[in-house]
Amino acid sequence: MADVSLPTPAVVPAPAAVPLRQILPWAVFGALLAAVLLYFVGVEQGVLSVFAGETVHEFVHDGRHLLGFPCH
Template sequence: MDPISTQQPIPVRDLLPALLLMTFLLLAVYLVQFDNGAISQSGSFLHELMHDGRHLLGVPCH
């Protein structure tokens, strides 16, 4: 038998932790790189944290 034809698809419940982690990481990348204060206006600490994160990642912000 061909080994490719005997492979089973991965159940969604086994992929759920990886999908949740990927969603969280994409949200974090958005907040750090593209937010520019739209969400992080609620306080100066969060704004400065995102600003420093941009500099740490080498993303130009000003």
């Protein structure tokens, strides 16, 4: 029987961990952006509206239905 030698796998170092100080500003920015988008899609109408009229409501109307927000 012939000896079959398998190649040894190359050792790949694990990527360095990203410090929390670099991730935190982007996480806060993403959460703030998500909250603003959620406000405009889900709440922007009636008493709490920032902009007068139905312009924003009509602009995000299909997104409201897609996300399950009732609007009429």
